[in-house]
Amino acid sequence: MITHHAVNGCNLQTSDLLDSGTQSGEKPEQAGSLLELTAGGKTALTLANGETRTFPQDGDAIILRGHCERSGFGDGQDSAGRAGIKIVKNFISSELCGLIVVIRLAAFTPFRRYAMALQALDEQLAQFRSAFDSGGLHGALRYLNSRTSYRYTAIYRLDGQMMRNIHLYDRKGENPTSLCEVPLGDSFCQFVLKDNGFNTANSAQDERLLDHPHRGIMNSYFGLPLSRKSGTIYGTFCHFDFEPMAIQDSEIPLLEAVSLELLDQLEALVF
Helix, strand or coil: CCCHHHHHCCCCCCCCCCCCCCCCCCCHHCCCCCHCCCCCCCCEEECCCCCCCCCCCCCCCEEEEECCCCCCCCCCHHHCCCCCEEEEECCCCCCCEEEEEEEEEECCHHHHHHHHHHHHHHHHHHHHHHHHHHHHHHHHHHHHHHCCCEEEEEEEEEEEEEEEEEECCCCCCCCCCCHHHHEEHHCCCHHHHHHHHHHECCCCHHHHHHHCCCCCCEEEEEEEEHHHHHHCCCEEEEEEEEEEEECHHHHHHHHHHHHHHHHHHHHHHHH
């Protein structure tokens, strides 16, 4: 940990307080954090006073106790205090010193929201997988499309200088043949492959697309690459519509998570 800090130029000083993060064991009672003890907020933890918690509440206090077998343990009040951690008692002896730290949770709402977002993402992924199991690729794209206002949700495969449609979900059920293949240079997919994603809520007003042939025609687009870290590129996964509209920020984590699962399924179909 010290090496990681030092090689990045971190100005470590004597008496600095470092946190190693959670140290968890294999058994449930060896969990290293409240998030683990409550299984991500799904199982309530009963406290000594009989109250239960899934997440800390505003005004709660978390007490951390530790000890070291060496004299001269200094007071970390200044360094820790700036982080909102108050050392309330410091025991020092010739052989053993102990530390009690209290963290006052004045406003824990951001953490709770983050944990709830993770739980919601797990539920959304389960629904996506269920749609895939029951309806195949069509069912999966239909589910993802239903969470947005876009008319189209599609997968395009890179084939030389062409983007060829592998599957298109059209909310109106028309599936126009003009969308079956598009030259890479005339597509919005080119920007996805170049920049690892592309999003426009209104192409007619998007200065990045001043010379693009589909500017003001395909007005909204959100796309992610279907690729491996090794550099293997399959193509793109995208939502798009002739009408201007924006993707909801809350939807993006799910789309990023399912892109690899879509790629797994597509490669399985090929091989």
